[in-house]
Each structure stands twice: as structure tokens, then as C-alpha cells.
Amino acid sequence: MDDxxxxMIPGPTPVPEKVLSAMAKHPIGHRSGDFSKIQAEIVENLKWLHQTQNDVLILAASGTGAMEAGIINFLSAGDRVLVGCNGKFGDRWAEVCDAYGVNAERITAEWGQPLGPEQFRERLERDREKQIKAVIITHSETSAGVINDLETINRHVKAHGEALIIVDTVTSLGATNVPVDEWGLDVVGSGSQKGYMMPPGLGFVSVSAKAWEAYKTAKLPRYYLDLGKYRKSAAKDTTPFTPAINLFFALQTALQMMKAEGLETIFARHHRQSRATRSAIAALGLPLFTTDECSSPAITAVAPDRVDAEQIRSVMRKRFDIALAGGQDHLKGKIFRIGHLGFVADRDILSAIAALEATLQELGYESFSPGAGIAAAAKSFNAL
Amino acid sequence: MDDxxxxMIPGPTPVPEKVLSAMAKHPIGHRSGDFSKIQAEIVENLKWLHQTQNDVLILAASGTGAMEAGIINFLSAGDRVLVGCNGKFGDRWAEVCDAYGVNAERITAEWGQPLGPEQFRERLERDREKQIKAVIITHSETSAGVINDLETINRHVKAHGEALIIVDTVTSLGATNVPVDEWGLDVVGSGSQKGYMMPPGLGFVSVSAKAWEAYKTAKLPRYYLDLGKYRKSAAKDTTPFTPAINLFFALQTALQMMKAEGLETIFARHHRQSRATRSAIAALGLPLFTTDECSSPAITAVAPDRVDAEQIRSVMRKRFDIALAGGQDHLKGKIFRIGHLGFVADRDILSAIAALEATLQELGYESFSPGAGIAAAAKSFNAL
Structure with a gap:
């Protein structure tokens, strides 16, 4: 069937019809009062979503563009930074540092394992000359379905006193609690095709007063990604370069919907769906790739051992029109990932699990009692 | 009236309903065969539009992002380049060079005047050590409504033999002839909200084999704007970072429409509408800001002397719901600009001129015989 x-991938995520319709409106001029009104409303709601009074800037770029901006605006070549690497995205931010001649010390963990906060504490405590300029953390490591303990790592950064905390919240913002002001997160990057419930094409960066101080002396070259230009324009409810106008329309509607649902309700929904998905996967005898303690509320990674991950994805796609994500890099073919991020209802989790059961049967996998997945998911939902 | x-601004330009509807489709995963098929079709049609066999790469960025990529991927700090500056956008590309420590020699002309090809010839001929690495030209200078003589300037660049020609075609591509291969244009940047008849959010860069040679030794730092990454992914019909999926849907439809209309027809339409608009403006006794010889086929700039430019824009907007562009920087309040770029029919020109006549009457401007503008536009249309 078409359409x-x-x-059920970690991005792009499902988009509400209201958001799609908003996007299909004819563009208006971006140097107009009407557009500025929309931008002002959006920025106010972005601050609500980020739980911050900091600037939240909007770029026509993917989440990677936003994160690169979040790194290069506050550093100079030769600066020492710590980068948490336990998946594809942590590795990517270290590569961004490499590309600009920033001295990135990688603090690693196996993909599927969380970063060790103690390793950060040790390095930060040893740095008595305060040479570490920033610590870069991927909050929810999408590639492995792991949530890192940002709160604890950030506490060590705060104890250091000098280093900025720069956070990739691409698949955590709008899925779990990221209280930017309460935790004092200096730079927070995200992308539109995730918790925002809209298509890709916009990137977001929130910037603290401390980060703006660092901006004054940061020397890495930039123009399109120069956040100072965005800040200056945002003060007049405009943008330095042509904004992706129709994506602003979509964002306006999506943020209104998020506000109507409420932050606590959104977070509870993601955690509930994550638990139900994990219960179901366990009941189907499929090994979860992460422990309960470090599982991302947005993505459940599964490492099937008696049935082929790619075959599961293929049947799910062809037979039931459900898109699941595969593994990336060395995990290709070894895991599959179920995204439950953004505009996802409990019903969608039940649909996915039911289709997964049918898929497993079709593939001749016999290590589960038919119906066990749905039973476990339902039980998990009802226990709450 | 709402909606x-x-x-009638030089961007965003009007978007066909078919394109808006295409954009409102639910996103699909960008790491899927279905998406790759769309990308493959789009890239083929982009090459058709650019009249090239070169790579044409697609970025989630505005035209400025695309042009910055087109500059920083092929140069190193300290490189000497010539930048043509006769408006806001020429100035901007020089600023990009400044930001990266590229030694930009500005070759200037007054806003409203075209760049002098002779000045380029002299500098290029004098450069016997072949130190000039690139010449950066804005083909259609949107801010002043001027088209620069790219063909002649490019001939001097070719005579030099070493320098790359890097061209901003943001408001010329899809409006007038830009034969990338025939002229040997190395790097050509553009943006989606212009001749492409779609909303903003995508930037395009075409890159010649000669430019890819320069890429190998170019040392400016970049990551999100690293065109090598886009080239590598494009070989597999994919993108290095999450593409703006729904804008790809829009682009697919818009390019199909452009192909159905045909390049020659599209160019003829823009030139016809430019001539008719200029005839009408002259018949209304309003001074044109540019001569016929250098007027952009996409934008008509008008410098009214006996009536206020901003008042004209205001009445046109409030009374007739027509958005005209104002002047930028030092031309603010001194000129207004009529965009006739992309999805514009001859009827739209007549509407705009008719509304302009009514506006001038409302403002008490009496230096024209009522109906003279429409008469001139109609005559111009019928003369062809």
C-alpha cells in the first residue's frame, strides 16, 4: 500500500497533520512584521521547551550544523576539550574539533555502554591550570540507544568552574528532562526532526551568558554558523540569513501542540513507551542492547542473536510498512533500533510490537510464546 | 483579507500549489531506497538546470550557507582572491573571505552600476605569478537589481588560467542563461526560494573537476559545510547529514515543473517580464535605478524621486496585499524593488503595475497619465 x-526510527519522527498543513502555507516575506511575530512566538516557546532564559537561536541547518555552531563559536584552535564518545554522534563532535584544530581528548565507552562520569571527574580535577575549555557530551546517543548521565558529568564540570558544558540533546530534548537553567547547561544543540514533531531542516542552539563570554575571545572562523549574527538579529525578531520560512510555520504549530500537552506529560509519555517497548522486547526473548539504567527514552536498541536484524527490518518494512532503524558503522546488521520519539502514541507501540511478533513468526523465530510481547507491553502500560 | x-520580492518567491502540497507529505526515512530514488531524480534535474555534468550538491542551508561552502572548500588562509562588490551580496562574500583569513581584494562599483570587466582583466593580467586563486562574482546582485557581465569577466578568468571562478547565481539561475559547462564555471551557488519556485531552506553548489583539484589542498576548516562529504554521499544517492526531507519533496515537484516548461521558455519569460515592468515604470515617470543594459531579469529596482519609496511599499502592502522589497543598507528608503522571479505569470506583472498606479494616485503623485503603466506593459508584451 502507498502512503x-x-x-519508528529515531528521526525523522512522525509529524502531526496539523504541522504538515501549517508547512504547506504559502511563504510570507521574512523581512516583515508578520514573520517577526511568528519568530517571537517561536523563540518564547523554544525557551519554554529548553526551560531556560538563555538565547535559543534557530538555524537553517541539520542538528549537526547546530552542534558545529555550538562548538566552533566558543573555542579557538589548540584549545583543550573533553569529548564523550560512546557512539556515532559523540565521535562526530570529536571529528568537528579535529577539523578545526581543537585538541579533543576522547573519553570513550563501548557503544551500548554509558560514559563513565568518574573519568570526567578525574580529568577535570587534575586540570588545576584550567586548560580544559569545554566538555562536549551527547546526552542521548542515538546510534546505540544510550542516555548518558549528563547531570552527574555536568556536576563535575561545574566543580571545575571554567569549562563550558556543550550538549547534544538532539534525541533527548522533548523526550526527557533537560532543565537548561537549573543544570546550567551552557550550549545545547538540537534538530527539528526529533522531539519537535516536525520535518528536518532546522537546528537549534541555546547559549548561556558564560558561553557568550567565551564567544568574545573565541577565534575559530565562521560566517553562516556565526551565532553572534543570529543573536544580533534575534534581538529584532529576525534572522541574519533567509530562514526556512515554511519550517517556521511548522515549528510554530508543533510548539503550540507541545505546550498544550505539557512538558511533564511529554516526558512521562516517552518514559512510559520506552519501558513498555523494553518489556515487550524482553518478553519476546530478544536481547536488549542496553541496560534499563542507561536506555534512552527515545530509542530502544535490540541485538537479536537467533534471528537476523536486517531480516526483521526488511519484513517489518515490506509486510507492515513500519520503518525501523538499523545499526550504524560497526553495529550494522547487529542491532535494530525502534524509535519512540516525538509524535508517538501508546497505540503506536502496540502496533509496532504486534507487527514485530508477526515478523518473528514469519522468520521462523520460535523463542517466544505468541502474544507475549503485546501482553508485556500492555502490562507495562497498565502498571503505571 | 487574509491569505x-x-x-513580488526577490525571495521568497511565489510557490505553486503543487509544490506546497508535495511538501506537506509525511516525511520518509532519508536512509531508504525510496529517498535515494528521489535524490537521484533531483540531482539529475539540477544538472539539467545548471546545464552541467559537474556535481551539484544539496545542503540544508540558505543560499549564504551554500556560497560560504563554495568559497571555503577551495581556498586556504592567506590566499589572494578578487571579489566583485557592487551590492550587499558581493560585500557578503568578501566578508566571508575576511572571516576565514582569505585575502579578498574588492573590485567595486556603485550599487546600481555593473562591475567593470576591465578591472578584472587588468588585475588578472598583472598576476604573472598566478597568485590569484579565485574570482568571486555575484551574477545577479539582488540588492541593486543589477546583472553583472559574468560572461566577459569569466573570459578574463579563463585567460588567467589558474584562478577558479566562483559565482553567486542565487537570483540568476532559473531566470537567465547560466551555461555552467559551456562557460566553465567552477563553483556555482544558489538557494531554493528563488528561481526554484519553492520555499527557502535548501542551498545548492555545483563544483567542477578543477575546483575538486583545488579542494585537495585547500585548508580552511569546515565540517557541516565540507562539500567533499556531500560528494561522497551523493555518489550513493544520499547525504552526509539529515537532509531537509520535505523540502526535497517540494524540489522534486518544482524541478519537474521547470523541466516541463523548458529552460528557453523560462528564460524568455523572465526577460519579457523584466522588459514589461521597466517599460511600465518608465511610463509612470518613476526613475529606474539601473540601465536596461545591466538590469537583472529577476528584479526591477526603482528610485522614486517625487514620491516616497516606503510609502509606496506600505500602500501596496496594506491596500493591495502585494509585498515589494525595500532598499537595503544605504539604499533603505531610497529604492523599492519589484521581484519577478520564479513562479510569476505575465498576469502578475499587470496586477502589480495596476496596483502601483492606484497606489501612486492614492499618494497624490501626479507625474503620469493614469493607465500609462498598464498601456506600456501591454505594449511591451505584445511587441514580442
Whole structure:
């Protein structure tokens, strides 16, 4: 069937019809009072979503563009930074540092394992000359379905006193609590096709007063990604370069919907769906790739051992029009990932698990009692 | 009236309903065969539009992001380049060079005047040590409504033999002839909200084999704007970072429409509408800001002397829901600009001129015989 695709990948995520319709409106001029009104409303709601009074800037770029901006605006070549690497995205931010001649010390963990906060504490405590300029953390490591203990790592950064904390919240913002002001997160990057419930094409960066201080002396070259330009324009409810106008329309509607649902309700929904998905996967006898303690509320990674991950994805796609994500890099073919991020209802989790059961049967996998996945998911939902 | 806005600015330009509808489709995963098929079709049609066999790469960015990529991927700090500056955008590309420590020699002309090809010839001929690495030209200078003589300037660049020609075609591509291969244009940047008849959010860069040679030794730092990454992914019909999926849907439809209309027809339409608009403006006794010889086929700039430019824009907007562009920087309040770029029919020109006549009457401007503008536009249309 055409037009029946159901996205259960960690991005792009499902988009509400209201948001799609908003996007299909004819563009208006971006140097107009009407557009500035929309931008002002959006920025106010972005601050609500980020739980911050900091600037939240909007770029026509993917999440990677936003994160690169979040790194290069506050550093100079030769600066020492710590980068948490336990997946594809942590590795990427270290590569950004490499590309600009920033001295990135990688603090690693196996993909599927969380970063060790103690390793950060040790390095930060040893740095008595305060040479470490920033610590870069991927909050929810999408590639492995792991949530890192940002709160604890950030506490060590705060104890250091000098280093900025720069955070990739691409698949955590709008899925779990990221209290930017309460935790004092200096730079927070995200992208539109995730918790925002809208298509890709916009990147977001929140910037603290401390980060703006660092900006004054940061020397890495930039122009399109120069956040100072965005800040200056944002003060007049405009943008330095042509904004992705129709994506602003979509964002306006999506943020209104998020506000109507409420932050606590959104977070509870993601955690509930994560638990239900994990219960179901366990009941189907499929090994979870992460422990309960470090599982991302947005993505459940599964490492099937008696059935092929790619075959599961293929049947799910062809037979039931459900898109699941595969593994990336060395995990290709070894894991599959179920995204439950953004505009996902409990019903969608039940649909995905039911289709997964049917898929496993079709593939001749016999290590589960038919119906066990749905039973476990339902039980998990009802226990709450 | 709501929803009656008519865009006659140089971007965003009007978007066909078919393109808006395409954009409102639910996103699909960008790491899927279905998406790759769309990308493959788009890239083929982009090459058709650019009249090239060179790579044409697609970025989630504005035209400025695309042009910055087109500059920083092929140069190193300290490189000497010539930048043509006769408006806001030429100035901007020089600023990009400054930001990266590229030694930009500005070759200037007054806003409203075209760049002098002879000045380029002299500098290039004098450069016997072949130190000039690139010449950066804005083909259609949107801010002043001027088209620069790219063909002649490029001939001097070719005579030099070493320098790359890097061209901003943001408001010329899809409006007038830009034969990338025939002229040997090395790097050509553009943006989606212009001749492409779609909303903003995508930037395009075409890159020649000669430019890719320069890429190998170019040392400016970049990551999100690293065109080598886009080239590598494009070989597999994919993108290095999450593409703006729904804008790809829009682009697919818009390019199909452009192909159905045909390049020659599209160019002829823009030139016809430019001539008719200029005839009408002259018949209304309003001074044109540019001569016929250097007027951009996409934008007509008008410098009214006996009536206020901003008042004209205001009445056109409030009374007739037509958005015209104002002047930028030192031309603010001194000129207004009529965009006739992309999805514009001859009827739209007549509407705009008719509304302009009514506006001038409302403002008490008496230096024209009522109906003279429409008469001139109609005559111009019928003369062809």
C-alpha cells in the first residue's frame, strides 16, 4: 500500500497533520512584521521547551550544523576539550574539533555502554591550570540507544568552574528532562526532526551568558554558523540569513501542540513507551542492547542473536510498512533500533510490537510464546 | 483579507500549489531506497538546470550557507582572491573571505552600476605569478537589481588560467542563461526560494573537476559545510547529514515543473517580464535605478524621486496585499524593488503595475497619465 509508512526510527519522527498543513502555507516575506511575530512566538516557546532564559537561536541547518555552531563559536584552535564518545554522534563532535584544530581528548565507552562520569571527574580535577575549555557530551546517543548521565558529568564540570558544558540533546530534548537553567547547561544543540514533531531542516542552539563570554575571545572562523549574527538579529525578531520560512510555520504549530500537552506529560509519555517497548522486547526473548539504567527514552536498541536484524527490518518494512532503524558503522546488521520519539502514541507501540511478533513468526523465530510481547507491553502500560 | 498576499520580492518567491502540497507529505526515512530514488531524480534535474555534468550538491542551508561552502572548500588562509562588490551580496562574500583569513581584494562599483570587466582583466593580467586563486562574482546582485557581465569577466578568468571562478547565481539561475559547462564555471551557488519556485531552506553548489583539484589542498576548516562529504554521499544517492526531507519533496515537484516548461521558455519569460515592468515604470515617470543594459531579469529596482519609496511599499502592502522589497543598507528608503522571479505569470506583472498606479494616485503623485503603466506593459508584451 502507498502512503501507509509508519516511522519508528529515531528521526525523522512522525509529524502531526496539523504541522504538515501549517508547512504547506504559502511563504510570507521574512523581512516583515508578520514573520517577526511568528519568530517571537517561536523563540518564547523554544525557551519554554529548553526551560531556560538563555538565547535559543534557530538555524537553517541539520542538528549537526547546530552542534558545529555550538562548538566552533566558543573555542579557538589548540584549545583543550573533553569529548564523550560512546557512539556515532559523540565521535562526530570529536571529528568537528579535529577539523578545526581543537585538541579533543576522547573519553570513550563501548557503544551500548554509558560514559563513565568518574573519568570526567578525574580529568577535570587534575586540570588545576584550567586548560580544559569545554566538555562536549551527547546526552542521548542515538546510534546505540544510550542516555548518558549528563547531570552527574555536568556536576563535575561545574566543580571545575571554567569549562563550558556543550550538549547534544538532539534525541533527548522533548523526550526527557533537560532543565537548561537549573543544570546550567551552557550550549545545547538540537534538530527539528526529533522531539519537535516536525520535518528536518532546522537546528537549534541555546547559549548561556558564560558561553557568550567565551564567544568574545573565541577565534575559530565562521560566517553562516556565526551565532553572534543570529543573536544580533534575534534581538529584532529576525534572522541574519533567509530562514526556512515554511519550517517556521511548522515549528510554530508543533510548539503550540507541545505546550498544550505539557512538558511533564511529554516526558512521562516517552518514559512510559520506552519501558513498555523494553518489556515487550524482553518478553519476546530478544536481547536488549542496553541496560534499563542507561536506555534512552527515545530509542530502544535490540541485538537479536537467533534471528537476523536486517531480516526483521526488511519484513517489518515490506509486510507492515513500519520503518525501523538499523545499526550504524560497526553495529550494522547487529542491532535494530525502534524509535519512540516525538509524535508517538501508546497505540503506536502496540502496533509496532504486534507487527514485530508477526515478523518473528514469519522468520521462523520460535523463542517466544505468541502474544507475549503485546501482553508485556500492555502490562507495562497498565502498571503505571 | 487574509491569505491574499502576493509576493513580488526577490525571495521568497511565489510557490505553486503543487509544490506546497508535495511538501506537506509525511516525511520518509532519508536512509531508504525510496529517498535515494528521489535524490537521484533531483540531482539529475539540477544538472539539467545548471546545464552541467559537474556535481551539484544539496545542503540544508540558505543560499549564504551554500556560497560560504563554495568559497571555503577551495581556498586556504592567506590566499589572494578578487571579489566583485557592487551590492550587499558581493560585500557578503568578501566578508566571508575576511572571516576565514582569505585575502579578498574588492573590485567595486556603485550599487546600481555593473562591475567593470576591465578591472578584472587588468588585475588578472598583472598576476604573472598566478597568485590569484579565485574570482568571486555575484551574477545577479539582488540588492541593486543589477546583472553583472559574468560572461566577459569569466573570459578574463579563463585567460588567467589558474584562478577558479566562483559565482553567486542565487537570483540568476532559473531566470537567465547560466551555461555552467559551456562557460566553465567552477563553483556555482544558489538557494531554493528563488528561481526554484519553492520555499527557502535548501542551498545548492555545483563544483567542477578543477575546483575538486583545488579542494585537495585547500585548508580552511569546515565540517557541516565540507562539500567533499556531500560528494561522497551523493555518489550513493544520499547525504552526509539529515537532509531537509520535505523540502526535497517540494524540489522534486518544482524541478519537474521547470523541466516541463523548458529552460528557453523560462528564460524568455523572465526577460519579457523584466522588459514589461521597466517599460511600465518608465511610463509612470518613476526613475529606474539601473540601465536596461545591466538590469537583472529577476528584479526591477526603482528610485522614486517625487514620491516616497516606503510609502509606496506600505500602500501596496496594506491596500493591495502585494509585498515589494525595500532598499537595503544605504539604499533603505531610497529604492523599492519589484521581484519577478520564479513562479510569476505575465498576469502578475499587470496586477502589480495596476496596483502601483492606484497606489501612486492614492499618494497624490501626479507625474503620469493614469493607465500609462498598464498601456506600456501591454505594449511591451505584445511587441514580442
Amino acid at each position: 501507509k509508512l509508519m516511522l | 491574499k498576499l502576493m509576493l
